[in-house]
Amino acid sequence: MMEALNGHLLLLDLHRVPSAFTYLRGASSRHLLLSQHPGARRCSASASRRGVPPPSSAASPPSLLRRPAERSSLGRGVGFFGDGDRALSAGTTSTSRAWPAAADGELELFLELLPPRMRAELRRHGEVRELVEVVMDLGRKPIARFPSGDWVISDQAIGVEDLRHAISKVGDFSEDNRSGINNSLHRISAIRNRKLQVIGLTCRVGRAVSGSTEMIRDLVAGGGSILIIGPPGVGKTTLIREIARMLADEHMKRVVIVDTSNEIGGDGDVPHPGIGRARRMQVPNVNLQHNIMIEAVENHMPEVIIIDEIGTDLEAMAASTIAQRGVRLVGTAHGVTIESIMKNPSLQILVGGIESVTLGDDEARRRKVQKTVLERKGPPTFTCAVEMISKTECRVHHKLEETVDAILAGKSPLFEVRKMDARPADSGSLIQIPERHILDNSLINFSENKDSETETTVGDLEDTTMQIKKGNAIKTELTSSKRSPIRVYVYKVLEADLLQVAKVMGLENEIDVTDDIGNANAILALNSEMKQNPWIRSVAKFHKLPVFVIKSNTMAQMVKAARMILGMDAFGPVRMETENSQAKDIEIEDDAPERRPSLEELDALEEVRMAIEYIVIPGGEPVELLPRCSEIIARQLELVESYQLAAEKSGTELNSRLQILPLKLNKKSSPVKQGQSNSNTQMDISSFLGGNAGDTVDRLPLLPE
Numbered sequence: 150m151m152e153a154l155n156g157h158l159l160l161l162d163l164h165r166v167p168s169a170f171t172y173l174r175g176a177s178s179r180h181l182l183l184s185q186h187p188g189a190r191r192c193s194a195s196a197s198r199r200g201v202p203p204p205s206s207a208a209s210p211p212s213l214l215r216r217p218a219e220r221s222s223l224g225r226g227v228g229f230f231g232d233g234d235r236a237l238s239a240g241t242t243s244t245s246r247a248w249p250a251a252a253d254g255e256l257e258l259f260l261e262l263l264p265p266r267m268r269a270e271l272r273r274h275g276e277v278r279e280l281v282e283v284v285m286d287l288g289r290k291p292i293a294r295f296p297s298g299d300w301v302i303s304d305q306a307i308g309v310e311d312l313r314h315a316i317s318k319v320g321d322f323s324e325d326n327r328s329g330i331n332n333s334l335h336r337i338s339a340i341r342n343r344k345l346q347v348i349g350l351t352c353r354v355g356r357a358v359s360g361s362t363e364m365i366r367d368l369v370a371g372g373g374s375i376l377i378i379g380p381p382g383v384g385k386t387t388l389i390r391e392i393a394r395m396l397a398d399e400h401m402k403r404v405v406i407v408d409t410s411n412e413i414g415g416d417g418d419v420p421h422p423g424i425g426r427a428r429r430m431q432v433p434n435v436n437l438q439h440n441i442m443i444e445a446v447e448n449h450m451p452e453v454i455i456i457d458e459i460g461t462d463l464e465a466m467a468a469s470t471i472a473q474r475g476v477r478l479v480g481t482a483h484g485v486t487i488e489s490i491m492k493n494p495s496l497q498i499l500v501g502g503i504e505s506v507t508l509g510d511d512e513a514r515r516r517k518v519q520k521t522v523l524e525r526k527g528p529p530t531f532t533c534a535v536e537m538i539s540k541t542e543c544r545v546h547h548k549l550e551e552t553v554d555a556i557l558a559g560k561s562p563l564f565e566v567r568k569m570d571a572r573p574a575d576s577g578s579l580i581q582i583p584e585r586h587i588l589d590n591s592l593i594n595f596s597e598n599k600d601s602e603t604e605t606t607v608g609d610l611e612d613t614t615m616q617i618k619k620g621n622a623i624k625t626e627l628t629s630s631k632r633s634p635i636r637v638y639v640y641k642v643l644e645a646d647l648l649q650v651a652k653v654m655g656l657e658n659e660i661d662v663t664d665d666i667g668n669a670n671a672i673l674a675l676n677s678e679m680k681q682n683p684w685i686r687s688v689a690k691f692h693k694l695p696v697f698v699i700k701s702n703t704m705a706q707m708v709k710a711a712r713m714i715l716g717m718d719a720f721g722p723v724r725m726e727t728e729n730s731q732a733k734d735i736e737i738e739d740d741a742p743e744r745r746p747s748l749e750e751l752d753a754l755e756e757v758r759m760a761i762e763y764i765v766i767p768g769g770e771p772v773e774l775l776p777r778c779s780e781i782i783a784r785q786l787e788l789v790e791s792y793q794l795a796a797e798k799s800g801t802e803l804n805s806r807l808q809i810l811p812l813k814l815n816k817k818s819s820p821v822k823q824g825q826s827n828s829n830t831q832m833d834i835s836s837f838l839g840g841n842a843g844d845t846v847d848r849l850p851l852l853p854e
């Protein structure tokens with residue numbers, strides 16, 4: 150083994166055949182088997198719990214009478230893949246396999262969960278091999294779900310004993326109330342009462358389906374990152390499992406699966422053969438999925454990371470970090486279309502994030518759009534996306550970024566509809582239909598926060614209203630007031646820009662713009678123009694108006710000016726000043742030194758906020774953050790301390806990170822921001838970034854210079 154190892158990366162997984170990857174620059178990776186360890190088979194037998202036969206057991210239970218045809222109508226084989234295939238040349242195509250005995254073995258494991266009377270009924274059902282789920286709710290009739298519909302298994306209601314029997318056959322339930330059966334892909338999910346006792350079970354039959362990737366074989370081979378979107382039960386996990394196997398076995402990639410509920414690789418420490426040579430990392434606590442994703446990249450040198458059910462902000466952010474590190478990603482997310490991902494504030498980052506942008510008058514005219522539009526913030530985490538409509542039909546978006554841009558611009562994105570023809574005569578044939586997405590007219594609303602909601606018509610978007618919570622809202626402590634708005638005469642400052650700023654700040658009822666200087670309460674002017682045209686000062690003097698002078702047309706200056714005009718900052722309310730009849734120039738100072746946070750810094754701070762507000766405070770658990778450079782860690786630490794929490798730095802110099810501890814900080818002078826003295830208060834990153842809006846300029850709509 151030592152000789153064979155020279156120049157290779159050694160992979161040693163419990164009860165799996167040891168293997169090695171070359172990692173020579175420029176050479177395509179090659180997988181070598183180092184020994185034919187007989188343990189794989191042995192361990193399946195020894196690892197099986199409660200006397201259940203291992204999946205490789207050749208004995209198929211006599212009770213499953215009907216066998217499907219050698220090849221399913223969809224050109225798929227269902228069930229178990231042996232580890233025995235040791236010819237490791239790249240590019241071997243997966244062949245649909247005959248219905249393997251192990252598939253029956255695994256179905257039998259599933260049926261063992263059920264009380265004998267239900268088992269017997271189910272075995273008599275003609276479609277038992279297509280069984281999807283069994284639902285057992287206390288005091289109700291048990292139901293079997295088949296692709297053809299639901300079926301009442303027995304008229305006898307489920308009793309406590311029935312649930313106990315089922316629970317005794319499965320492993321421990323994890324925090325997400327899911328469990329599995331050793332050596333199988335089945336997923337058992339519990340419903341509990343208020344005393345946390347299990348009163349219902351949803352038992353899903355998991356199966357490895359070879360050929361389920363036929364519809365997207367080219368994407369898998371293509372090398373891009375793939376996002377699979379679909380509603381629950383459409384077959385995302387089954388598909389992603391087969392993608393993992395294909396990439397590992399046929400494309401010879403180093404694949405690591407981050408298996409949050411052990412659904413992809415099955416329950417037990419030895420992964421199910423359905424994932425082929427892909428490696429699997431288990432996740433001890435669902436809240437830690439994002440950490441394991443990063444750990445996978447750092448410790449196991451993967452070429453591809455597979456993640457099922459990206460659902461939280463932290464997971465989406467970890468996925469984006471992984472993509473930035475050049476590792477290919479294949480992930481799934483619940484949803485129906487890409488729009489549903491765009492509408493989900495937690496998952497938006499997967500498609501690049503969305504921000505509102507204010508265009509200059511000329512640009513708005515040129516584009517024939519209104520001034521405030523929504524745009525993609527950055528590159529999407531994934532190259533392409535697959536919307537699963539059913540197990541045999543999907544929509545492929547080859548260029549996710551183009552799709553997102555088209556949707557945001559109210560245009561029809563281009564995608565391809567692919568269908569597996571289920572007719573036996575054409576078994577497995579794929580139909581590709583390029584199509585354009587037809588969108589209906591509707592509105593997009595984007596809201597800053599509850600108090601200051603703005604609504605912008607973007608144009609032809611799908612038949613729905615889209616709520617986009619912008620990442621970096623400016624919060625103001627101004628309470629809404631019934632008084633009439635302050636009228637501002639703008640001089641060489643774009644009127645629409647001031648109104649946009651007021652809108653974003655939730656002050657649209659407080660500030661208005663007027664063309665009539667005689668009717669104005671204040672003047673807002675650009676410094677350079679004031680110097681060239683001193684007459685404006687004379688007019689101001691004549692009308693006894695204060696002149697607010699900004700140095701540049703930036704968002705930061707505009708926000709400051711708006712706050713000063715309204716008396717929210719140093720200068721008193723304009724109305725009072727005008728009553729004092731004193732004309733004066735009020736210079737709007739720059740924030741010195743102006744520091745524009747990078748996107749990475751904003752992400753890093755957002756990560757801190759979410760970790761604290763979602764895990765550390767409610768759960769009392771420590772959270773290890775993603776590795777960052779020392780400057781950003783210092784900013785993260787400040788933010789942690791402003792919540793009056795303690796944190797610890799760990800890792801090497803190249804790889805240092807912060808761990809937030811659920812411990813109160815003992816520092817007397819912790820920099821708690823105004824209005825955030827209570828750790829339960831939601832932190833606004835924009836206010837943390839100096840408490841002034843100037844620092845938020847990167848995230849807020851940029852005004853034309």
Ligand SMILES: Nc1ncnc2c1ncn2[C@@H]1O[C@H](COP(=O)(O)OP(=O)(O)OP(=O)(O)O)[C@@H](O)[C@H]1O
Pocket residue numbers: 225280281282353354355356358361379380381382383384385386387388483540
């Ligand atoms: N191509 C297929 N052929 C036959 N059965 C399939 C296929 N794909 C999935 N199934 C079956 O459909 C059921 C649901 O599949 P799966 O768990 O993969 O869905 P999912 O989209 O991941 O669901 P969820 O989002 O709830 O986790 C399972 O019983 C699975 O075995």
